Amino acid sequence: MFKATTAPQDPMILQFVPILTQACEILREEYQQYCSGAAFDIERKKDDSPVTQADYRVNTFLTQVLAEISDLPLLSEEGKQEDRQAWSAFWLLDPLDGTKEFLYQRPEFTINLSLVKDNLTTFAILAIPAQQLIYFCPEQGMPLKYDIQQDCWHEYFSASQQDTVHIGLSQSSQKKPKYAAYLESLAKFTEFEEFKAGSAYKFCMILEDQVDIYPRFHPTCEWDTSAGQCLLERIGGGLVDFKGRPFSYNQRETLLNSGFIAYKTKEMKILAFKALADMQGCD
Numbered sequence: 001m002f003k004a005t006t007a008p009q010d011p012m013i014l015q016f017v018p019i020l021t022q023a024c025e026i027l028r029e030e031y032q033q034y035c036s037g038a039a040f041d042i043e044r045k046k047d048d049s050p051v052t053q054a055d056y057r058v059n060t061f062l063t064q065v066l067a068e069i070s071d072l073p074l075l076s077e078e079g080k081q082e083d084r085q086a087w088s089a090f091w092l093l094d095p096l097d098g099t100k101e102f103l104y105q106r107p108e109f110t111i112n113l114s115l116v117k118d119n120l121t122t123f124a125i126l127a128i129p130a131q132q133l134i135y136f137c138p139e140q141g142m143p144l145k146y147d148i149q150q151d152c153w154h155e156y157f158s159a160s161q162q163d164t165v166h167i168g169l170s171q172s173s174q175k176k177p178k179y180a181a182y183l184e185s186l187a188k189f190t191e192f193e194e195f196k197a198g199s200a201y202k203f204c205m206i207l208e209d210q211v212d213i214y215p216r217f218h219p220t221c222e223w224d225t226s227a228g229q230c231l232l233e234r235i236g237g238g239l240v241d242f243k244g245r246p247f248s249y250n251q252r253e254t255l256l257n258s259g260f261i262a263y264k265t266k267e268m269k270i271l272a273f274k275a276l277a278d279m280q281g282c283d
Contacts, residue, residue: 001209002145002154010138016113016125017134019065021148023058023111024129027096031130035105042103049197050099051078058095058111060255066091072115075250084250088251089117092249094223098199099234101171102223107131108201114226119248124230126204127183135204137231156235159209165192165271168202168214168262178217178279185282186275203228206237206264213272221256222247228262 008014030053041053059078066074075084076093084090091113096102098109100170107130115123124137133147143156167186173179173196186192195202195211205211226249229239233246239262240246247257261276263269 001157001159002207003157005144005153005155007153008130008136008144010141012123013136013138013144015069018138018148019062020111020125020127020134021064023095023115024127024132024134026058026061027054027109027111027129027133029109030057031102031109032104050103052096052099054102055096056100060096062093062111062113067124069154075223077221081255087211087250089115090250092116092223092226094200094221097224098201101198103202104171106171106198108198110200110204112200112223112227114230116249117228119251120175121226121230121249124227126200126231127199128204133204135207135231137234141234143231144232145207156207158235159224161201161212161265161267162209165190165268166195166210166212167192168205168211169194169196170216170218171198172218173198174185176218179215181279181282182215182217182275185278186271188278189271189274191281195249200228201222203231206232209264212264212268215259215272215276216262217259220257220260222249222257225257225260227264232262235264236266237263238269240269244273264273 042196044049055078072090073087074091094112097112101108101221111127113125114121123139127134132237145154202211202214232238239260241258241260259274263272
């Protein structure tokens with residue numbers, strides 16, 4: 001949860017507030033144009049996933065701004081990815097995480113930006129343009145939330161665990177049998193409610209106490225998880241693979257991630273892995 005606080009003095013956060021505010025406004029404009037039925041460019045990548053003029057427009061804006069304010073290279077979903085393995089520090093960007101949500105007119109898409117140093121994410125931003133909210137994970141201290149409309153700040157604080165466990169699932173999870181098997185196993189250990197949403201939006205909902213465990217069995221890429229993992233680790237949660245290892249970044253030939261469990265607290269991690277072990281034992 002978050003409670004009201006004064007504006008931070010962190011120069012990096014203050015530098016990024018107007019930048020992300022403008023990036024959010026670009027995506028809001030693009031979303032309104034798409035929802036209005038106006039002409040809108042949509043392409044397909046090699047893996048058949050969609051990419052739109054909105055992805056490209058935000059990518060162009062943030063690429064240009066980052067080049068002006070930082071000497072570090074940028075690894076973006078919509079940019080060049082050559083020579084990345086020689087980088088010890090870089091920006092990692094997904095200019096529109098949740099393109100499918102965008103196209104289905106569900107306002108659960110985000111902008112993901114993080115700073116990676118020596119394989120680990122040290123600074124992170126998750127923005128929800130439709131809600132005009134920006135979540136920051138500073139290099140030190142608890143996550144902060146900035147409300148663009150109200151021009152006000154909130155700081156994260158840990159609240160007591162609710163009686164009902166909330167499980168974050170992708171909108172398409174019902175089409176994938178591993179999720180049904182996982183929920184069947186989880187039901188042996190606890191009562192739970194499902195929270196379905198797209199993209200990195202679910203990481204924000206963990207911060208907002210609306211999700212406790214987020215299992216993922218289908219592919220993501222490094223720009224999908226870096227910012228969310230940083231935010232969760234800062235509050236005492238985390239994001240780990242099915243062997244319990246936190247993700248590290250830019251260390252492999254591929255940028256594809258394996259499956260993962262994201263969780264709000266250590267207690268939720270234990271519960272999540274009980275269900276995973278039971279599911280795997282039933283395979």
